[in-house]
Amino acid sequence: MLKVTVELWPGGRESGSRVLATAKIGRVKNGALADYKVELHEDVQGEIGAATLHDYPRCASTIWDLVARAVAVALTGKEELPPRPQELDVPIHAVGNTSYVRLREIPEPARSLFQKRIAFSTRPLIDEDPEPMDCAYAWDWRDFLDGGR
Structure with a gap:
């Protein structure tokens, strides 16, 4: 093996x-x-x-x-590579001066990996969002995409 x-x-x-x-x-x-x-x-x-x-x-x-x-x-299922993945296009939302992403809008497997990386980070509570506890700061998301997290 x-x-x-x-x-x-x-x-x-x-x-x-x-x-x-x-x-x-x-x-x-x-x-x-x-x-x-x-x-x-x-x-x-x-x-x-x-x-x-x-x-x-x-x-x-x-x-x-x-x-x-x-x-x-x-x-x-075949001896060929799957299509190349597209760049992650996750919308950045803003309330006042707070820019954030909704975790539910991040496709897998990026969502699980990102959640693991921000497990001990401060996260915003966005009262205006339908799921206020499902958010993360936009700068943490950008750092993650840039390889900093």
């Missing part, structure tokens, strides 16, 4: 590193054309996908070709 691990190394240093995602790729049928089962997991989302890569020509390319195709099959 292969286990591919994606780690974050803050500032390029191994100390303080943490695992963001793993892929497990196991051969389930031997032969010149082998089958591989793949399971993708992320720290925040849990299981992302699972599938089988059928009739892969062993030893015909690099291990990275196998990894790329296995990941693609688990994500899309």
Whole structure:
């Protein structure tokens, strides 16, 4: 079995590193054309996908070709990459001098990751919003998008 691990190394240093995602790729049928089962997991989302890569020509390319195709099959069901994700377009709202985002308007998986990053941050209480406790400061959102959180 292969286990591919994606780690974050803050500032390029191994100390303080943490695992963001793993892929497990196991051969389930031997032969010149082998089958591989793949399971993708992320720290925040849990299981992302699972599938089988059928009739892969062993030893015909690099291990990275196998990894790329296995990941693609688990994500899309086919040996092709999904469309490139679009930039997150989350509206910024304002009440008086307070700019904020609504957490419910942030698509997953960004919402869960952002909520985890602001868990101990101050958040605004926007009385005018239909869900006043579901808001975060716009600067925290921008910092998150810029990689600062």
